[in-house]
Amino acid sequence: MRLDYLSIFPAYFDVLDISLVGKAAINGLVEIHAHDLRDWTHDRHRTVDDTPCGGGAGMVMKPDPWGEAFDEIIGTESDPSVHVIFPAPSGTPFTQSAAAELSSAQRIVFCCGRYEGIDHRVIDYARSMWTVHEVSLGDYVLNGGEVAALAITEAVVRLVPGFMGNPESLAEESFSAGQDGLLEYPLFTRPVSWRGLDVPEVLMSGHHGRIASWRRDESVRLTRERRPDLTDSDSSGIH
Numbered sequence: 001m002r003l004d005y006l007s008i009f010p011a012y013f014d015v016l017d018i019s020l021v022g023k024a025a026i027n028g029l030v031e032i033h034a035h036d037l038r039d040w041t042h043d044r045h046r047t048v049d050d051t052p053c054g055g056g057a058g059m060v061m062k063p064d065p066w067g068e069a070f071d072e073i074i075g076t077e078s079d080p081s082v083h084v085i086f087p088a089p090s091g092t093p094f095t096q097s098a099a100a101e102l103s104s105a106q107r108i109v110f111c112c113g114r115y116e117g118i119d120h121r122v123i124d125y126a127r128s129m130w131t132v133h134e135v136s137l138g139d140y141v142l143n144g145g146e147v148a149a150l151a152i153t154e155a156v157v158r159l160v161p162g163f164m165g166n167p168e169s170l171a172e173e174s175f176s177a178g179q180d181g182l183l184e185y186p187l188f189t190r191p192v193s194w195r196g197l198d199v200p201e202v203l204m205s206g207h208h209g210r211i212a213s214w215r216r217d218e219s220v221r222l223t224r225e226r227r228p229d230l231t232d233s234d235s236s237g238i239h
């Protein structure tokens with residue numbers, strides 16, 4: 001899997017060399033390429049923004065640098081196997097199932113906007129050429145797309161076959177299909193007693209049936225408390 005990042009702050013992606021994703025890069029599972037959008041400007045000030053047509057506050061990212069960067073990084077041929085991701089507050093909420101779908105992609109290009117956003121013709125052009133995803137991380141506003149691109153990268157790469165040492169652990173995570181779309185139950189490890197707080201006895205009983213039942217009940221309780229929106233979904237085991 002090749003991952004490209006287009007941004008006016010490409011150094012944001014240096015962190016990928018340290019983390020788990022860095023290991024995947026080392027063993028050849030993923031290739032990481034970060035690019036400075038200003039490399040495709042031609043004026044002395046390396047300008048990437050301009051005032052919004054129709055007025056309004058803030059600045060909008062000009063289309064020209066994006067188009068030239070696309071030509072060089074992706075090419076001028078249409079190819080639906082290339083996935084181009086635009087993080088945006090107006091995007092579709094990014095989900096675990098979207099991460100799972102993207103984990104089989106051979107090529108993902110992240111377009112990280114700044115200012116008030118990117119000229120919409122850039123997204124329209126990209127849609128005419130590749131498979132485009134406008135995605136939101138959640139109902140809060142960041143200053144740009146870089147942090148969202150990092151989060152999406154981690155969610156996707158950890159699902160790439162061969163990346164996780166123990167793929168079984170993926171099946172028990174919150175939001176995974178194996179968890180019936182429920183939140184993960186509380187976790188404990190040694191010591192059994194810590195600062196007056198004890199591990200629930202059932203987990204020390206060695207009785208696998210009771211343990212499974214306790215974990216299920218805890219997942220249902222937590223999901224009902226914190227994410228009632230998940231309790232009605234078809235994938236959840238509770239209704």
Ligand SMILES: Nc1cc(-c2ccc3ccn(Cc4ccccn4)c3c2)[nH]n1
Pocket residue numbers: 087088089112113114115116117118135136137138139140141142143144145146148
């Ligand atoms: N879930 C998300 C995604 C973002 C996001 C993604 C890309 C950009 C490019 C610019 N901004 C700042 C900005 C501020 C005000 C209105 C619009 N955008 C971004 C914010 N925020 N929260």
